[in-house]
Structure formats: C-alpha cells, structure tokens
Amino acid sequence: MENSSKTISDSVLRKFFLEVYSISAFTLRFFKEVLKPPYELNELLKQSFLVGYKSLPLIAITGFIIGLVLTIQSRPTLAKFGAESWLPAMVAVSIIREIGPVITALIFAGKVGSGIGAELASMKVTEQIDAMQVSDTNPFKYLVVTRVLSATLMLPLLVIFADALGLCGSYIGINIKGDVSAYLYFSQVFQSLEFNDVIPAIIKTVFFGFAIGIIGSYKGYNSNKGTEGVGKAANTSVVFASLMVFIIDMIAVQIASLLQN
Amino acid sequence: MKKDTSNKVRLGIFISLGILLLIAGIYFIGERQQLFRDTFRLSGVFKDVAGLQVGNNVRLSGVNVGTVDNITIISDSSVNVEIMIEENVRRFIKKDAIASIGSEGLMGNKALIINAGVGGKQQIENGDSMATSPPIDMDDILLSLKTTMENSSNITNYLSSITKNIESGKGTIGKLLMDESVANNFNSTIANLQEASSGFRLLMKEAKISFDKNIDSTFVSLKEGSEGFKILMEKAQSSWLLWGF
Numbered sequence: 001m002e003n004s005s006k007t008i009s010d011s012v013l014r015k016f017f018l019e020v021y022s023i024s025a026f027t028l029r030f031f032k033e034v035l036k037p038p039y040e041l042n043e044l045l046k047q048s049f050l051v052g053y054k055s056l057p058l059i060a061i062t063g064f065i066i067g068l069v070l071t072i073q074s075r076p077t078l079a080k081f082g083a084e085s086w087l088p089a090m091v092a093v094s095i096i097r098e099i100g101p102v103i104t105a106l107i108f109a110g111k112v113g114s115g116i117g118a119e120l121a122s123m124k125v126t127e128q129i130d131a132m133q134v135s136d137t138n139p140f141k142y143l144v145v146t147r148v149l150s151a152t153l154m155l156p157l158l159v160i161f162a163d164a165l166g167l168c169g170s171y172i173g174i175n176i177k178g179d180v181s182a183y184l185y186f187s188q189v190f191q192s193l194e195f196n197d198v199i200p201a202i203i204k205t206v207f208f209g210f211a212i213g214i215i216g217s218y219k220g221y222n223s224n225k226g227t228e229g230v231g232k233a234a235n236t237s238v239v240f241a242s243l244m245v246f247i248i249d250m251i252a253v254q255i256a257s258l259l260q261n
Numbered sequence: 262m263k264k265d266t267s268n269k270v271r272l273g274i275f276i277s278l279g280i281l282l283l284i285a286g287i288y289f290i291g292e293r294q295q296l297f298r299d300t301f302r303l304s305g306v307f308k309d310v311a312g313l314q315v316g317n318n319v320r321l322s323g324v325n326v327g328t329v330d331n332i333t334i335i336s337d338s339s340v341n342v343e344i345m346i347e348e349n350v351r352r353f354i355k356k357d358a359i360a361s362i363g364s365e366g367l368m369g370n371k372a373l374i375i376n377a378g379v380g381g382k383q384q385i386e387n388g389d390s391m392a393t394s395p396p397i398d399m400d401d402i403l404l405s406l407k408t409t410m411e412n413s414s415n416i417t418n419y420l421s422s423i424t425k426n427i428e429s430g431k432g433t434i435g436k437l438l439m440d441e442s443v444a445n446n447f448n449s450t451i452a453n454l455q456e457a458s459s460g461f462r463l464l465m466k467e468a469k470i471s472f473d474k475n476i477d478s479t480f481v482s483l484k485e486g487s488e489g490f491k492i493l494m495e496k497a498q499s500s501w502l503l504w505g506f
Contacts, residue, residue: 032296045269045272046265046268048272048276049268049271049272052272053271053272053275056275126355157275157276157279157280158279158281160282160283160286161278161279161282163286164282164286186289188284190290190292190293191293193286193290194316195287195288195290195291198286198287198290202283207366
C-alpha cells in the first residue's frame with residue numbers, strides 16, 4: 001500500500017517536472033524561432049487583429065463596469081470618514097496598478113488563451129500541423145510565434161483601453177451621487193498617479209500576454225487525445241494561464257516595490 | 262483582399278489609439294512632476310522633516326508650484342531637502358523666503374510650504390538655500406493636548422465635588438439653594454418688607470396731607486403778612502418823616 005502511494009506521488013512529480021521541462025523547451029524554441037527569418041508579418045498582423053481588435057469590445061465593457069462598480073462600492077466607506085474627495089485618487093490607483101491589468105488579463109486568458117489552445121489542438125487533431133511540415137512551412141513559426149507575439153503585444157494595449165474606460169466609468173460612478181466636473185476629476189486622478197504606478201503595471205501586462213500566449217499555444221500544439229484533447233487543451237490553457245497571471249502579478253509587485261525602495 | 266486591408270486599417274487605428282492614450286497618460290503625469298516645464302531648484306536644511314517624502318508637493322500661498330526632488334541626511338541633526346519649482350513663480354519668492362513643513366490635510370501627505378518673504382528684497386536664485394523653520398510635530402500637538410485634557414479632567418473633578426456639596430447642602434451656596442429654612446426666612450423677610458412698605462406708604466400719605474395743610478396755612482400767613490407789609494409801606498411813603506426817601 002505504502003509502495004503504491006509512493007509510486008503514485010513519484011509519477012505525479014515526474015509528470016510535473018516533465019511538463020515544466022517541455023514548456024521551458026517550448027518557450028526556448030519560441031525565442032529561437034522569433035529571431036530567425038523569415039518573419040510571418042502578415043500572419044502576425046492577422047493574429048493581432050483577431051487577438052487585439054476583436055477583444056476590444058469585451059475588454060472595454062468590462063473595464064467600464066469595473067470602474068463604475070468600484071467607485072459605487074467604495075463611496076460608502078470613504079463617506080464614513082468624510083473622505084469622498086479621495087475617491088478619484090483611490091479608484092485611479094486601484095485601477096491602474098492592479099485591477100485594470102489583472103481583470104483584463106483574466107478575460108484575455110478566457111477569450112484568447114482558450115481560443116489559441118482550441119484552434120491549435122484542432123489543427124493538431126486534424127493533422128493540419130503535420131501537413132504544414134510536409135509542405136515545407138515551419139508550423140511553429142507560422143502558428144505559435146505569431147500568436148504568442150500578438151498576445152504579448154496586444155494585451156498591454158487592451159489594458160490601456162481598459163484603464164481609460166475604467167476611469168471614465170469611475171467618473172460616471174462619482175457623478176451618480178455627487179457633482180464633480182470632468183476637469184477636476186481627471187486632474188485629481190493624474191495628481192494621484194506617478195510613473196511608479198503606470199510603468200510597472202504596463203510592463204507586467206507584457207509578461208501576462210506572453211504567458212497567456214505561450215500556455216495556450218503549448219497546450220494546443222501538444223494536444224494528442226483526439227477531439228477530446230481539443231476541449232481539454234482549451235480548458236487547461238485558461239486554467240494555467242489564469243494561474244500564471246496571478247503568479248506573475250505577485251512577482252511583479254515584489255520587484256516593483258523593491259525597485260521603488 | 263479588400264477585407265484584409267480594412268482589417269489592417271482597423272488594427273492600425275486600434276494600435277494608434279492605444280499608444281496615444283499611453284502617451285497622453287504619461288504626459289499628464291509628467292506635467293504634474295514638472296517634467297515638461299521650466300523649473301529651478303532650491304534647497305533647505307531641516308533638523309527634522311517629519312515624514313516628508315520625495316514627490317510631495319511644494320506650496321506657495323496654498324498653490325502647488327513644485328515637488329520635493331531629493332532628501333538626504335547630511336549629519337545626525339540636519340536633513341537637506343531639494344525641491345523643484347516652476348520657473349514662472351520665481352519672481353514671487355524672495356531671498357528671505359522661509360520653508361516649513363506642513364500637511365495637505367488631516368490625513369493627507371506632508372507638503373513643503375514656502376513663505377515667500379517680504380517685497381523689496383532680491384528674488385531668489387537657482388540653487389539657493391532657503392531659511393527653514395522647524396515643523397509642527399503631531400507628537401508635540403498630542404502632548405500639549407494631553408496636558409489640556411488632564412487639566413480639564415481635574416477641573417471637571419472639582420466641579421463634580423462642588424456640585425455634590427451643593428446638592429448635600431454644604432457651604433453657603435449649598436445652604437442657600439438646598440436649605441428650606443433659608444427659603445422660609447427669605448419668604449418671611451419678603452412678607453415683612455411688604456408690610457413695611459405698605460406702612461411706609463400710609464405714613465407718606467399722611468405726611469403729604471399734613472404737609473399740604475401746613476403749606477396752605479403758611480401761604481395764607483405769608484399772604485396776610487405781605488398784605489400788612491404792603492399797607493405799612495404805603496403808609497410809610499405817605500408819612501412826612503420819610504420824605505425824600
């Protein structure tokens with residue numbers, strides 16, 4: 001009994017480290033391929049359009065609602081201390097530093113990560129990837145590099161849009177129960193923000209996008225269980241990508257606070 | 262092909278707008294930190310900066326005109342604070358300006374406050390060191406508040422014992438307020454006074470009547486006397502003995 005449980009734990013650990021190895025090798029291959037010509041610029045633009053532009057409505061609505069709700073929910077607590085005038089500063093710092101990047105990345109992981117995973121997995125199942133190899137096209141370069149790059153480049157842009165719309169939502173939230181001019185609101189917002197808030201927040205979204213792209217691509221590219229594998233690849237892509245977003249966020253906060261000190 | 266081009270245009274618009282928003286954000290934040298304005302630098306040496314931090318506002322006449330740029334400890338009892346101020350307010354700051362450290366609000370950040378100095382003096386130069394005044398420390402305020410609270414606590418204790426004594430009828434005021442015999446005595450005194458005043462009124466009435474009578478008789482006597490005197494004078498005038506007077 002003891003031996004069998006030991007074997008199980010051994011195999012779980014073995015599986016885990018194997019997964020870590022293969023995802024690291026996959027990432028390394030990405031860096032090798034990204035620098036080597038030829039560059040699939042057209043495919044990169046197409047993927048950027050699908051990943052970035054097509055995600056904008058979803059991200060915009062979410063960002064706006066987050067700003068609005070955060071403001072409405074925070075108001076009573078600040079009102080207790082008579083500090084309602086601090087609402088723009090508080091909401092701005094929360095949105096720019098944390099909520100905007102993380103919520104956008106999670107939605108991005110749900111929409112784009114699962115999309116990449118499912119698409120590549122179905123291509124793998126239907127042997128389209130093999131067909132590309134046969135026809136002398138590098139499938140890794142054409143499929144993986146373009147998707148990971150577009151996810152890495154588009155997420156920061158989407159976060160900027162989400163932040164901007166979140167601040168607009170917050171302005172409306174403040175004016176539901178108060179009367180603050182747009183000029184005063186935005187001057188209070190920019191008064192409270194510093195480069196230390198904005199720059200690390202934007203930089204970490206690059207890593208969020210990269211992690212979402214690479215995990216989605218890895219899960220899809222290495223799927224091998226038929227049609228069942230497509231669903232599994234989509235599912236595990238979202239779960240792992242979301243988890244990675246939080247892990248990267250935690251590391252980014254530590255690094256940012258270390259650099260600020 | 263046409264759809265592909267339109268998608269590229271949309272992507273171009275999306276990327277341009279995103280970058281534009283980022284640049285606008287950076288510009289507005291930089292504007293606050295005077296990155297895109299003409300600034301000049303001043304410094305001041307404080308004994309204690311009371312929690313002032315790099316990036317805190319610098320205020321002149323209640324207006325934010327700059328930020329704290331650098332804080333360095335130069336010895337065990339002195340801290341050098343460097344500030345960046347907008348060039349266009351330099352003409353209002355004189356050589357005898359004094360820097361002090363205040364608060365932006367009860368819970369707010371610290372701020373460096375510049376007292377501009379008196380008119381007539383030369384305006385301050387880039388890199389000048391300002392005179393400083395020590396900050397009002399919250400701990401000092403709390404300490405003085407504590408003494409005040411202790412004093413007021415003693416006062417209320419005394420007041421409490423005084424009111425207890427009054428309530429139990431001790432002391433002059435206690436007897437005055439709480440002893441019924443005092444009130445009774447006071448009532449009888451008032452009654453006596455009332456009686457006395459009515460007696461006095463009667464007396465005065467009688468006195469007035471007798472005075473009136475006496476006055477009348479006096480006037481009658483005077484009248485008679487003056488008439489007799491008048492007759493006497495007339496007789497005297499007609500007498501030869503007083504001829505010539």
